[in-house]
Amino acid sequence: MCEEIRFCSRCGTPVETRIPDGDTRPRQVCPACDSVHYVNPKLVVGSLPVWQDKVLLCRRAIEPRRGYWTLPAGFMESDETLAQAAERETLEEACARIELQGLQTIVNIPHINQVHVIYLAGLIGGQFSPGIESLETRLFSEEEIPWGEIAFHSVSLSLKHYFSDRRKGAFLLREETLDAAGNPP
């Protein structure tokens, strides 16, 4: 996922690394057309779909972490809102329609230049099936969650928050940060 900028995407000239006028950081700058090629964090957006006392997980059919379990989530596209991204990813990966209930977990992951955003959601009609990027989709009670086979630390965090909040009877938005080892820095 590392963005490798060697050539100007506007004119094709090899870029240089320098601090642009009025900036404070080194950027990839085109010496021919002066375009500055910024690298900014990407949003990964998804949902935690709940049906009765269970949550919906997808077993990944694609790398990274093929075969591991995840919440339906993926990169936000340029023509949609956060909520639309969560609904689209849930439909694509789990063929499931959801009713969003609010932001649940936001995870900063600076070392891979991502921000993960998970919505709590109700699973409409209890209906789901594997999308093209999933090997399997399944509802899990808290006791059944395969903690050792969860694809990403941000997904584990979201699930832990959900079950903890459910016991307390109040769902709160939490912001977290994870380092390369999957721990708070």
Added chain:
Amino acid sequence: MCEEIRFCSRCGTPVETRIPDGDTRPRQVCPACDSVHYVNPKLVVGSLPVWQDKVLLCRRAIEPRRGYWTLPAGFMESDETLAQAAERETLEEACARIELQGLQTIVNIPHINQVHVIYLAGLIGGQFSPGIESLETRLFSEEEIPWGEIAFHSVSLSLKHYFSDRRKGAFLLREETLDAAGNPP
């Protein structure tokens, strides 16, 4: 701010527009090295700094909207968290240190491919002064807000939410979406 991808940033070859294998949308794809050049939304992050009964605004020294008033905010960088981005932008634009109090407004702006994230914050020590991107920095009471000279619709939304919530005595995170006319779609 429109991203113009004509050449592969990895190998410099002119890109083609096609739907990559396993994808559903047209992307800019390199015919030489097969790199897919995704365009994803960018995060603009800032704060609403409060001191006593007033909020801190900055008058922009740069385009777009030079001379108009804004909350301190800017593009999130690749090596930071949302909270760090809000603190950095507030320091850069208003030379002000803040204590974050929570997410306040999230605004989806699909037509310019941005998501704006504003934190409610306390202004530490009541200290501030114009940074290099600001002509002026000033505290405003609700009655003093220059509503006709606010730089961006997302800033107006955040300010309106703040004063409304303050009257009710409870601060809530709100998610909004704005179209090209600055209205909800």
